[in-house]
Amino acid sequence: MSEAATSESPSRALAPARVSVRTLEIDDPGDLLALLPDGGPDTLVWLRRDEGMVAWGEAARIDTRGEGRMLTADARLRELAAASTVVDEVNLPGTGLVAFGSFAFDDEDPSGGTLVVPRVLVGRRQTPGGVRAWVTLVDAADGTDAGVGDDPGVTGALAGPRSPVREPRDVTWEPGAHSGEDWMARVADAVARIRRGDAAKIVLARDAVAVASEPLDLRALTTRFARAYPTTWTFAVDSLVGATPELLVRRERGLVASRVLAGTIRRTGNDEADLAHAAALARSSKDLEEHELAVASLAEALEPFVASANVPEVPSVLHLPNVMHLATDVTAVLAPGDASDAPDRAGALPSVLRLAAALHPTAAVGGTPTRVAVSLVREIEGMPRGRYAGPVGWLGADGDGEFCIALRCGRIESDDPRRIRVFAGCGIVAASDPQSELDETEAKFEPVRQALR
Numbered sequence: 001m002s003e004a005a006t007s008e009s010p011s012r013a014l015a016p017a018r019v020s021v022r023t024l025e026i027d028d029p030g031d032l033l034a035l036l037p038d039g040g041p042d043t044l045v046w047l048r049r050d051e052g053m054v055a056w057g058e059a060a061r062i063d064t065r066g067e068g069r070m071l072t073a074d075a076r077l078r079e080l081a082a083a084s085t086v087v088d089e090v091n092l093p094g095t096g097l098v099a100f101g102s103f104a105f106d107d108e109d110p111s112g113g114t115l116v117v118p119r120v121l122v123g124r125r126q127t128p129g130g131v132r133a134w135v136t137l138v139d140a141a142d143g144t145d146a147g148v149g150d151d152p153g154v155t156g157a158l159a160g161p162r163s164p165v166r167e168p169r170d171v172t173w174e175p176g177a178h179s180g181e182d183w184m185a186r187v188a189d190a191v192a193r194i195r196r197g198d199a200a201k202i203v204l205a206r207d208a209v210a211v212a213s214e215p216l217d218l219r220a221l222t223t224r225f226a227r228a229y230p231t232t233w234t235f236a237v238d239s240l241v242g243a244t245p246e247l248l249v250r251r252e253r254g255l256v257a258s259r260v261l262a263g264t265i266r267r268t269g270n271d272e273a274d275l276a277h278a279a280a281l282a283r284s285s286k287d288l289e290e291h292e293l294a295v296a297s298l299a300e301a302l303e304p305f306v307a308s309a310n311v312p313e314v315p316s317v318l319h320l321p322n323v324m325h326l327a328t329d330v331t332a333v334l335a336p337g338d339a340s341d342a343p344d345r346a347g348a349l350p351s352v353l354r355l356a357a358a359l360h361p362t363a364a365v366g367g368t369p370t371r372v373a374v375s376l377v378r379e380i381e382g383m384p385r386g387r388y389a390g391p392v393g394w395l396g397a398d399g400d401g402e403f404c405i406a407l408r409c410g411r412i413e414s415d416d417p418r419r420i421r422v423f424a425g426c427g428i429v430a431a432s433d434p435q436s437e438l439d440e441t442e443a444k445f446e447p448v449r450q451a452l453r
């Protein structure tokens with residue numbers, strides 16, 4: 001889609017015309033989550049295996065809606081970056097001007113999408129030479145001082161006042177849009193449509209609402225996610241919080257990577273039995289078929305952007321504490337964009353957000369074929385997904401960054417932050433059994449349930 005077409009999508013940009021950004025190297029602060037001053041809605045987290053970023057405050061915010069929500073946001077961020085002053089003394093992925101983003105699954109969803117440029121960001125990353133850490137301060141004002149002249153900004157950012165972390169208390173659960181019985185009837189409906197030949201795969205999700213006695217603290221939730229699921233991406237962006245195992249796309253210096261997951265079994269807690277189940281999963285024709293559909297659709301969507309791609313022929317089994325998934329890690333080398341695609345971007349590499357826009361929705365969260373499956377999801381699921389199953393992640397002004405698929409997550413309600421709506425879904429194919437799919441959603445709710453316990 002051209003930039004001209006995307007600019008028609010209704011959007012609201014609260015971004016100032018420019019910002020002033022400065023990144024400085026700091027000593028390794030260790031636990032990044034411990035630096036967050038409070039756990040309120042402006043908390044931003046992107047963390048995996050103790051590496052990543054935490055951030056807070058809003059120096060700039062870009063809200064978009066509609067089909068072009070990601071491309072519009074990408075273009076707005078580029079405009080902001082072009083007008084801004086950036087002093088980056090570290091030059092690693094995640095330094096300089098960085099925005100965190102989250103986007104709705106469905107083009108028509110009123111929750112649209114958001115990019116936030118935080119006021120303060122602290123990051124840490126393993127490099128061949130050891131851990132490197134940095135702080136980025138962003139000034140929304142038009143001045144040139146990012147507030148770090150004599151370092152009081154950095155000191156203030158790292159040692160400022162912190163409110164006590166509020167652990168979630170007295171959490172009760174309310175049913176979501178549909179009862180378990182009702183949802184299984186919807187799965188049976190999807191299976192019937194698939195057997196009739198309407199689609200090959202339809203991903204159906206369900207929701208539930210947890211209510212705590214006090215406003216939920218994003219520091220408490222992300223700390224629990226990061227501890228229990230260190231190999232997944234723990235995130236908090238625009239009140240969407242979770243721990244997702246699925247990388248939609250990473251762009252780093254001309255290389256792209258994506259991790260396709262499809263095909264799932266629940267873990268039993270008995271390692272020996274789980275190993276046998278993992279072997280069975282790797283041979284299960286239902287799961288392999290579901291997985292192949294997902295890999296093929298990702299490779300096809302990536303194709304126009306890359307010079308070469310490596311797509312393993314056989315999936316591996318990803319072990320998580322709650323479930324195991326069939327997984328395929330796809331890697332590729334990007335090719336510069338051509339003028340017919342985006343005239344202003346001829347010769348430039350597509351940003352990670354542009355790639356995310358092209359890949360979303362994958363078969364892992366929509367189905368196959370994409371268009372038909374997404375309209376069947378809308379019709380059969382009967383529930384707004386909001387930001388669940390949409391892209392969530394971050395990007396830098398240079399277009400590098402990471403977007404995952406927002407799974408194993410929930411969104412804290414803005415008008416009542418004691419409440420969080422959580423989601424889980426599964427790929428339905430011709431051989432799916434409604435009760436097993438319901439059990440699978442229960443296993444996928446587990447990370448959020450555990451974080452709220």
Ligand SMILES: C=C(O[C@@H]1C=C(C(=O)O)C=C[C@H]1O)C(=O)O
Nearest residue numbers: 261262263264364424425426427
């Ligand atoms: C849709 C979800 O998970 C997706 C569906 C899977 C499946 O059907 O096997 C596996 C991983 C994810 O790609 C979810 O967790 O909500």
